[in-house]
Amino acid sequence: QSALTQPPSASGSPGQSVTISCTGTSSDVGGYNYVSWYQQHPGKAPKLLIYEVIKRPPGVPDRFSGSKSGNTASLTVSGLQAEDEADYYCSSYAANKGVFGGGTKLTVL
Amino acid sequence: QLQLQESGPGLVKPSETLSLTCTVSGGSISSGSYNWGWIRQPPGKGLEWIGSLTYSGSTYYNPSLQSRVTIAVDTPKNQFSLKLSSVTAADTAVYYCARHRGAFIALAFEFWGQGTLVTVSS
Numbered sequence: 575q576s577a578l579t580q581p582p583s584a585s586g587s588p589g590q591s592v593t594i595s596c597t598g599t600s601s602d603v604g605g606y607n608y609v610s611w612y613q614q615h616p617g618k619a620p621k622l623l624i625y626e627v628i629k630r631p632p633g634v635p636d637r638f639s640g641s642k643s644g645n646t647a648s649l650t651v652s653g654l655q656a657e658d659e660a661d662y663y664c665s666s667y668a669a670n671k672g673v674f675g676g677g678t679k680l681t682v683l
Numbered sequence: 684q685l686q687l688q689e690s691g692p693g694l695v696k697p698s699e700t701l702s703l704t705c706t707v708s709g710g711s712i713s714s715g716s717y718n719w720g721w722i723r724q725p726p727g728k729g730l731e732w733i734g735s736l737t738y739s740g741s742t743y744y745n746p747s748l749q750s751r752v753t754i755a756v757d758t759p760k761n762q763f764s765l766k767l768s769s770v771t772a773a774d775t776a777v778y779y780c781a782r783h784r785g786a787f788i789a790l791a792f793e794f795w796g797q798g799t800l801v802t803v804s805s
Contacts, residue, residue, distance in 0.1 A: 610791045612730070619798055620722075620730065625784055625791030663730050665790055670743050672720075672732035672790040 577673035578603065578664055585681040586654045594678045596647040596664030604645035608667035611640055611649045614677075615660045623662075624649060656682050685709045687780050687796035695774075695803050701767040705780030705796060706760075713738075713758045718783035720792060721754060721765045723776040726800075731776075736763055737787050770803045777801075 579597040586592040596603065596611075603609055609627045612620035622631055624640035627647065637652045647666070651658055659682045664675040691703035705719070712719070720735035734744035736754045744752045753766040767774060777798040784793035 606788075608789050608791075610789070612792075619779055619795035620792070621795075622784065622791055622793050625793075626789055631784060631793055665730070665732070667788050667790045671745060672735070674730040674732060677729040 577668070578666060578675035580662075580664060580675040580678045582676070583679045583681065585683055586651075587683045588654050588656065590654050591650060591652045592654060592680060593648050593650045594662055594664075594680070596649070596666075596675050598645050598647075598666055598668075598673070600645060602666040602668035602673055603642065603647050606667050607642070609640065609642060609647040610665045611638075611647075612663045612665070613658075613660045614663065620663065651680070654682050658682055685782065685794045687782065687794060689778060689780050689796045689799040691799065691801070693800060693802060695770055695801060696805050697771055697803055698769055701765070701770050701774060701801055701803075703765045703778055703780075703799065703801070704762050705764070706762050707782075708761070712756060712761045712763065718787045719754075719756070719763050720781050720783060722779045722781060722792065724779070724798075725773075725776040732790070733765065733767075733778075735783065735787055735790075741787075743787065772803050775801065775803045 611624040614620040718737045721733040751768045756763045779798045780796045781792035782794040784791040
């Protein structure tokens with residue numbers, strides 16, 4: 575059982591927006607502004623999309639955005655594209671350790 | 684461009700020690716205030732943070748693995764390593780090495796190796 579809770583699946587049509595949630599506790603997501611989001615295509619290494627809740631590394635499109643409210647962080651993918659179909663994982667700092675969510679499979683219909 | 688490459692045995696017997704090396708190219712492992720980590724992913728499952736090594740030499744481990752894990756750096760070889768002792772079938776996974784973006788506390792892994800599958804079986 576993962577430390578952070580994500581919905582197992584999400585879907586949307588091309589051009590639409592989809593939001594994926596990541597729920598933790600006050601000891602991780604809620605206690606620190608250190609939530610990251612990763613995209614993973616089959617057979618590939620994860621790719622960092624968002625760090626420190628809202629920041630994007632260079633090269634990540636601004637269609638990907640992050641937010642947080644209380645113990646729940648969210649990743650929003652706007653203007654869905656076919657290549658966005660992948661698994662998405664959240665992670666958080668939690669008192670000298672890192673914790674991941676179980677992952678969400680995003681399907682582009 | 685920074686590149687990371689995992690290497691090590693793909694098959695380990697139960698109760699033995701899993702040993703992996705991450706070779707860093709395109710940059711010095713000791714330059715800058717960079718932090719390094721290991722993450723694993725069992726087949727068909729999610730990601731699990733194993734532990735991290737900071738630029739100052741501190742190590743942080745997943746409490747669930749702490750009694751069995753050692754992460755160390757070999758600066759002259761531009762490598763860092765992972766040792767996991769007393770392995771069982773539950774340790775079968777793709778193991779990734781990665782470099783943090785920024786401080787350790789951010790737990791943001793920006794550069795990843797391609798991953799290496801380690802199977803625990805007799």
